[in-house]
Amino acid sequence: xxxxxxxxxxxxxxEEGLHLRPAVQFVDVASRFRSAITVSHGSVxxxxxxxxxxxxxxxxxxxxxxxxxxxxxxxxxVAALGELVAKNFPPTSKPAEAxxxx
Amino acid sequence: MKLSDIVCFSAIVPELEAKDRNGAIRELVGLLHQSGCxxxxxxxxxxxxIIQRENEASTGMGKGVALPHIKADxxxxxxxxxxxxxxxxxxxxxDKQPVYTVLLLVSPKDNPDKHLQAMEILFRNLNQDDxxxxxxxxxxxxxxxxxxxxxx
Amino acid sequence: MELRKxxxxxxxxxxxxxxxxxxxxxxxxxxxxxxxxxxxxxxxxRLAFADAIRELDQIQTAxxxxxxxxxxxxxxxxxxxxxxxxxxxxxxxxxKELVTAEYAVSAILREIASHFEKVDxxxxxxxxxxxxxxxxxxxxxxxxxxxxxxxxxxxxxxxVAHDLAPTQxxxxxxxFVKGFATERGGRTSHTAIxxxxxxxPAVVALEDLMSCVTAQSTVIIDGNRGVVVIDPDEATLEExxxxxxxxxxxxxxxxxxxxxPAVTRDGVPITLLGNVEFPDxxxxxxxxxxxxxxxxxxxxxxxxxxxxxxxxxxYHAYSEVARLMNGKPIVIRTMDLGADKVPHTNRHPQEANPxxxxxxxxxxxxxLPLFKTQLRAILRASTLGDVRVMFPLxxxxxxxxxxxxxxxxxxxxxxxxxxxxxxxxxxxIMIETPSSALTAGLLATESDFFSIGTNDLIQYxxxxxxxNEHVSTMYSAAEPAVLYLxxxxxxxxxxxxxxxxxxxxxxxxxxxxxxxxxxxxRMLSMAPPLIPEVKKIVCSVTIEECNLLARKVATLDSQxxxxxxxxxxxxxxxxxEY
Numbered sequence: 001x002x003x004x005x006x007x008x009x010x011x012x013x014x015e016e017g018l019h020l021r022p023a024v025q026f027v028d029v030a031s032r033f034r035s036a037i038t039v040s041h042g043s044v045x046x047x048x049x050x051x052x053x054x055x056x057x058x059x060x061x062x063x064x065x066x067x068x069x070x071x072x073x074x075x076x077x078v079a080a081l082g083e084l085v086a087k088n089f090p091p092t093s094k095p096a097e098a099x100x101x102x
Numbered sequence: 103m104k105l106s107d108i109v110c111f112s113a114i115v116p117e118l119e120a121k122d123r124n125g126a127i128r129e130l131v132g133l134l135h136q137s138g139c140x141x142x143x144x145x146x147x148x149x150x151x152i153i154q155r156e157n158e159a160s161t162g163m164g165k166g167v168a169l170p171h172i173k174a175d176x177x178x179x180x181x182x183x184x185x186x187x188x189x190x191x192x193x194x195x196x197d198k199q200p201v202y203t204v205l206l207l208v209s210p211k212d213n214p215d216k217h218l219q220a221m222e223i224l225f226r227n228l229n230q231d232d233x234x235x236x237x238x239x240x241x242x243x244x245x246x247x248x249x250x251x252x253x254x
Numbered sequence: 255m256e257l258r259k260x261x262x263x264x265x266x267x268x269x270x271x272x273x274x275x276x277x278x279x280x281x282x283x284x285x286x287x288x289x290x291x292x293x294x295x296x297x298x299x300r301l302a303f304a305d306a307i308r309e310l311d312q313i314q315t316a317x318x319x320x321x322x323x324x325x326x327x328x329x330x331x332x333x334x335x336x337x338x339x340x341x342x343x344x345x346x347x348x349x350k351e352l353v354t355a356e357y358a359v360s361a362i363l364r365e366i367a368s369h370f371e372k373v374d375x376x377x378x379x380x381x382x383x384x385x386x387x388x389x390x391x392x393x394x395x396x397x398x399x400x401x402x403x404x405x406x407x408x409x410x411x412x413x414v415a416h417d418l419a420p421t422q423x424x425x426x427x428x429x430f431v432k433g434f435a436t437e438r439g440g441r442t443s444h445t446a447i448x449x450x451x452x453x454x455p456a457v458v459a460l461e462d463l464m465s466c467v468t469a470q471s472t473v474i475i476d477g478n479r480g481v482v483v484i485d486p487d488e489a490t491l492e493e494x495x496x497x498x499x500x501x502x503x504x505x506x507x508x509x510x511x512x513x514x515p516a517v518t519r520d521g522v523p524i525t526l527l528g529n530v531e532f533p534d535x536x537x538x539x540x541x542x543x544x545x546x547x548x549x550x551x552x553x554x555x556x557x558x559x560x561x562x563x564x565x566x567x568x569y570h571a572y573s574e575v576a577r578l579m580n581g582k583p584i585v586i587r588t589m590d591l592g593a594d595k596v597p598h599t600n601r602h603p604q605e606a607n608p609x610x611x612x613x614x615x616x617x618x619x620x621x622l623p624l625f626k627t628q629l630r631a632i633l634r635a636s637t638l639g640d641v642r643v644m645f646p647l648x649x650x651x652x653x654x655x656x657x658x659x660x661x662x663x664x665x666x667x668x669x670x671x672x673x674x675x676x677x678x679x680x681x682x683i684m685i686e687t688p689s690s691a692l693t694a695g696l697l698a699t700e701s702d703f704f705s706i707g708t709n710d711l712i713q714y715x716x717x718x719x720x721x722n723e724h725v726s727t728m729y730s731a732a733e734p735a736v737l738y739l740x741x742x743x744x745x746x747x748x749x750x751x752x753x754x755x756x757x758x759x760x761x762x763x764x765x766x767x768x769x770x771x772x773x774x775x776r777m778l779s780m781a782p783p784l785i786p787e788v789k790k791i792v793c794s795v796t797i798e799e800c801n802l803l804a805r806k807v808a809t810l811d812s813q814x815x816x817x818x819x820x821x822x823x824x825x826x827x828x829x830x831e832y
Binding site: 159161162163164165169171173211214215217218219221222225226229 | 619620652662663666667
């Protein structure tokens, strides 16, 4: 059975773009899911669970990004990330969790 | 700490009566005693101890200055007397020259760090030509006191 | 095979694997590895990442980071260190490019940082600083492991570095460290002094060395000619092995002199002593046939450790040396550093001219607690052997008298507490300034002995900085003015009946040994490995001919003429060198 796929397009509203703190938040959220998640702009792609790739992508591409998840929790992943972007990366009150990456 | 914290201002003698080393020591210790700076110490004992120390090794540093000193019980702060002699006193100095300025220091025996601090301040000032000259030129107790108050 | 030329600062030949010590303060050069080392380098990177993560974790917990923006920064760094793609980028680079872990980390991170820097947005471009921070952290772990390796060596290596700090050289184990090569440094640098003391070859001022040496390189250090060969071919290797053999034979021949007394052919005994800095060197003094320590430099106690040494730190070092010397004389020189080198002082002045400023005995007299601590330790150690104290940089009678006054005060303190010491401990001074040389007669009445520090005496007398390559050729012990002063000091010391030694480099230079003997010197102190050679000279001459030589020198008026004369004379005694 092929794995579920979910995809959305988002526009980063954050005034400062996808800077390091939001990028880390993004990666933290993405890392909670089992699906493989990619973020892209045109042909440039990044693994949503890699802060290095995310910050390089953001640096290069600015604000219009496509988020695509492949895996059992694909739609949940995409929904969570979409919500994060829509809410404009609200700062969390507890320390960002440094979770192990998949 | 500054020099003015150490010197006992009522133990300043612009012209020592004594013409010899032991006499000068006696005179300055006497003044410190009179000013109440020596606590319960017996001035005679201190005088003898300082003289003995001088006999073993002269504190005449050269350039007309001598720095006799001793550590004693019963005081908590270092205290110094300043005596000057226009004739010059033989302190058997290193450079064989007479001594024109005597700074006599009594330090608390149980606080060697304070003694060192006092010595540092005395050295620091005595090493300066200006200080030595001003001290030598001052004529009265008040003038000497002023030189000391201005010193570091 | 690569050849590099530098300045030879310590003689001998070493052939061994290179141990490269990078510094995170300097650019990490691109350095290649062999295919077989790939796995090893990748492992090092993984370990460094793991260590860095653990370190950050500890800091976070320990400091209970709560403040928002700092927490964010930690989160960023931690995320980066845990980012598997990042790690893979670094390890892929090593795989593909065959470079060292340090270089890969540095290269990748700088590449990432440069992406950030290119962005117009100031916030992002400033984040490049975070990337450099991560680079530094990883490099510290990688390099820290190297530093540990140096302390736990089990095979022979030669150390290759951009520069070596006193704290690093202090941990070198002579059994395994066979030589040094550095990009920086000069004849008087710390590297040079340590290498000479330990008797291992060293070459400094080697341009562009770091980029052509790898951790597996074989390196030849030719401390005689100032040449370093990296990955020599068979022919060169053979040639150098032959050189090394000849040199070792020469050294063994000299070692044979160890137990022979240093007496001239006409029966005049000369005392040969060693200059040391670390307790281990005391052993070398004895091995080389030295009769004692003429100069025990105590500065390393202040330079190594980062905090002011305690009285027990001092005592520990002095008692160790006393134990090793077993009754032979030891002259301990009090602290000779500039104010800027004393650790943990915030109150040192900004000096335009520190060499002529608050250093050495002057610093000590203005910092009596520090001075007293050292003096107390020296006095306590005076019961353990023939210990003597020496004050450096004395320029006036007053200074000497003040120093002795403090020594006396310290003795009285020790009496208070019943701590034993040798009340007759000899107190001497270094004659190393024109003023003390000119007033030596007076100073002699209050000193138990003199030691002429020719290095500084020459510099101060000729007003020349020997480390300054534009004028360093003017620095010469053969200058008539310098010899005049030395003669005068010897005369004053003899007249006062006090002991006199020469402890500068002049004492160990073959051309000058005969001259010094002829001027009346009977005690020489030098780097321990040089003792056998000087002894050979002593045993080969008569005082008669030395006196003749000295008289002849006194008639010459240029250092060149004098140097030539001395060289001829030495050449007749030690043909191997000349």
